[in-house]
Amino acid sequence: MKIFFAPMEGITDGILRQTHHRLFGSVDVYGLPFHKLTRSMSLLTREKRDIAPEENEGLSVLPQALTRDPQQLTAWMDHVKSCGYSRADLNLGCPSPTVTRRGRGSGMLRDLPALRVFLDRLFSDPLAVALSVKTRIGYESPEEWPEILGMLADYPFAHVTIHVRTAREQYTGGIHPEAFDLALRRGLPHPVYNGDLRTPEDVRALLARCPGTEAVMIGRGLLADPALARRIRGGAPAGTEELRAWYTALYEGWCGRFQATIALGRIKKLMEWPAGNDIKKARLLRRAGDIESCIAAVLG
Numbered sequence: 654m655k656i657f658f659a660p661m662e663g664i665t666d667g668i669l670r671q672t673h674h675r676l677f678g679s680v681d682v683y684g685l686p687f688h689k690l691t692r693s694m695s696l697l698t699r700e701k702r703d704i705a706p707e708e709n710e711g712l713s714v715l716p717q718a719l720t721r722d723p724q725q726l727t728a729w730m731d732h733v734k735s736c737g738y739s740r741a742d743l744n745l746g747c748p749s750p751t752v753t754r755r756g757r758g759s760g761m762l763r764d765l766p767a768l769r770v771f772l773d774r775l776f777s778d779p780l781a782v783a784l785s786v787k788t789r790i791g792y793e794s795p796e797e798w799p800e801i802l803g804m805l806a807d808y809p810f811a812h813v814t815i816h817v818r819t820a821r822e823q824y825t826g827g828i829h830p831e832a833f834d835l836a837l838r839r840g841l842p843h844p845v846y847n848g849d850l851r852t853p854e855d856v857r858a859l860l861a862r863c864p865g866t867e868a869v870m871i872g873r874g875l876l877a878d879p880a881l882a883r884r885i886r887g888g889a890p891a892g893t894e895e896l897r898a899w900y901t902a903l904y905e906g907w908c909g910r911f912q913a914t915i916a917l918g919r920i921k922k923l924m925e926w927p928a929g930n931d932i933k934k935a936r937l938l939r940r941a942g943d944i945e946s947c948i949a950a951v952l953g
């Protein structure tokens with residue numbers, strides 16, 4: 654089974670991806686956070702850096718775009734190819750109102766006839782790279798899923814990542830694993846399960862229910878436990894020294910790129926995941942003024 658590290662804007666940058674690969678590995682593909690495409694086709698400095706080959710040396714990565722314009726997507730895929738990559742992903746999942754208001758991300762699921770026109774235009778000529786898609790199971794309601802699923806199955810996507818929530822449900826609302834089962838039953842080529850896989854047991858339960866699962870994508874579970882992919886493959890849990898090395902390397906990597914206060918802010922944001930619902934850890938983490946205090950807050 655393939656494991657994708659989910660793209661997480663503002664968190665899973667090149668420093669995190671490289672550090673994770675070096676210290677923990679066991680992930681097959683690292684998703685790159687989306688590039689918001691514009692008419693001028695100029696990427697932000699951070700987007701340019703994120704997709705640069707040197708940022709991803711030695712990694713298998715999946716660049717991602719957010720757009721509702723097929724020409725923009727085609728031009729961006731040419732750029733992806735020129736950077737040396739052979740695949741790219743279309744985001745139909747982002748639920749942020751600033752994105753959906755412009756009819757992008759999961760906003761594209763609100764108007765399926767327009768989505769079909771977009772996909773027809775996109776696939777009318779050969780694409781520069783293999784294109785996959787990451788989708789929600791509806792905008793308002795899971796009842797929208799069968800129609801969305803039917804439409805996505807009509808196009809030659811390399812794979813389809815299914816975050817088993819609606820856009821309305823954001824990241825913590827109800828979860829609908831049966832939407833993935835339906836994709837398998839309908840024979841959608843190469844579906845990738847995504848949503849709330851936090852432990853090896855969660856993955857085992859998914860495989861028991863859906864033995865045909867070829868691939869999973871994991872985001873927050875890997876932030877909370879960077880050894881999760883290794884554990885899923887039968888390897889050892891992370892030791893304290895390993896976790897200390899992980900947080901220290903991330904902090905030092907971010908310090909080399911940002912001001913120290915920003916690097917500290919980033920590491921604190923990341924460490925909220927391993928701190929979880931532990932109120933004492935969360936309080937100590939909030940008060941921490943340096944990396945050592947952050948590590949002491951979370952690892953004790």
Ligand SMILES: Cc1cc2nc3c(=O)[nH]c(=O)nc-3n(C[C@H](O)[C@H](O)[C@H](O)COP(=O)(O)O)c2cc1C
Nearest residue numbers: 659660661662686687787816848849850871872873
């Ligand atoms: C802070 C944050 C940023 C995210 N950024 C992206 C993104 O750039 N592209 C994307 O497709 N999904 C993005 N997601 C969604 C995740 O990739 C993933 O689908 C979601 O967290 C559910 O998976 P999980 O339960 O394993 O975390 C983001 C999620 C969070 C919480």
